[in-house]
Each structure stands twice: as structure tokens, then as C-alpha cells.
Amino acid sequence: MIGSQALVAFSHYNDSMIAYSTSITTYNPSMQPWELSIPVSDISAEYVNEQMIIFGVLGPLGNQTSFNHVW
Template sequence: MASSSTSKLLFFILASIFLVNSAQNCSNYTFPANRTFTTCKVLPVLEANLHWTYNSSSTKVSMAYRAKQDSKGWVAWAINPTRQGMVGSQALVAFHNSTDSMIAYTTQITSYSPSMQRANLSFQVSNISAEYLNNEMIIFAIIGPLGNETTVNHVWQGGLSVSNDIPQIHPFLSQHLQSFGQIDFQTV
């Protein structure tokens, strides 16, 4: 009986440490150039985090999406204005280009084999940029105005390679297929 109780106690201690470290990974993260955000969320898969500040008077969101990624890969964060999931989403994508500079741009995902070519979105995106620090790719942008729609379907993704400055299709592993949900930018 004591062994079972000890095992349970050890499990709860380790789980608590993991949860505290996950929370610190998000809220205590220090961005370069003194960028700050009021809210963050550890996303459940792909070692990713979403940070944001919602401006209620302009209904714009200043955001940063960051995820673990190899320097040869790519990351993307998207809003799907019509449903949950990847198809129909409107994305911000970032990667190292052929000159080894980090770039970020907007693209629309119209099928399961996206071309990820540059494209305008149905909502405004400004000040988009990207950085690669400590094995993480970070996309910065200002989104909106959003109007009264502060809860959105969002999708995040990452792939292993870029060819001719075009991100190649991501793996179809369970974590890649579970990388979607809803987010309320007014949540504090």
C-alpha cells in the first residue's frame, strides 16, 4: 500500500512540475527587442505557444506565435473564418529562405496539399515578421480590426522542409492532425 501511495505522490509531483514549467514557458518568456504581450496560451501540440495583446478600441490583436522548429523547417499559424481545421484557413507562415534570412508572409490554405504561395487574406495583417531564436521560429504580426469577432477558429502547423522558398507539406502525424481549436482574444 505504501508503494502505491508513494508512486501516486511521485506522479502528482512530476505532473505539477511539468504544468508549472509549461506555464512558465509561456508567461515568463522574454521576447527580443522588449516586445511584450498581455496574454499567452501554451498550445496542446507541436510545442507551440500563442502570445497576444488585444486592443479593444481598435479591435486589433498584436500577436506572436512561437514553436520549436529545426532551422530547415517552417511554421504557420492561421485563422479559419468558416470552420475548424486546416482547409479554408488563412495563415501566417515563416521559414528561412534561400538566402538563409527568416521571412514571413500570408497565405491561404485551400486544400490538404497547400502550395503556401503568398496571398492576401480576408482580414488585415500588418507588421508581419519572423525570427529564429533558441530552436524556435517566431511569427510576429498585428491582426485586424476584428470587429465583434474576438473568438476565432485557429490552426497551427509546422513542416520539416522548404524547397525553392516554398514550405513543403507537413507530416500527417497525430500531433499535426490535432493542431486546431478556438481562441478568444478578449480572454485575459
């Protein structure tokens, strides 16, 4: 959805995991790494038992007290 900010991950050709943040600004997003409006650090991913798991540390939120989260 346009305006969304996301953590994305995929399996690289050598089976290593690539994970980063990106911003969805068009209906045909570039999916290039992009800084989010909320600080995010330690982004990583793993693929275990046919499930992809994305990890990241959000915050601090500063003056924001909440944010919306969707899957």
C-alpha cells in the same frame, strides 16, 4: 486543414527569414502569399534558440467580434 488561413515562415537560403500570410484551399496548397479575410500587417519572423517566432498585427476586425486561432 482546407479553409484555414495562416501565417507561415521559413528560413531563406541566405539565412534571412521569410514570413507572409497564405490560404489553405486544397490538400496540396501552393503556399503562395495570399491576403487573409482579416487584415494582417507587419508580418515578420525570427529564429532564436532553435525556435521560430512569427509576428503579425491582426485587425481591425470591423464587424467581426472574434476569430478562431490555432497552432
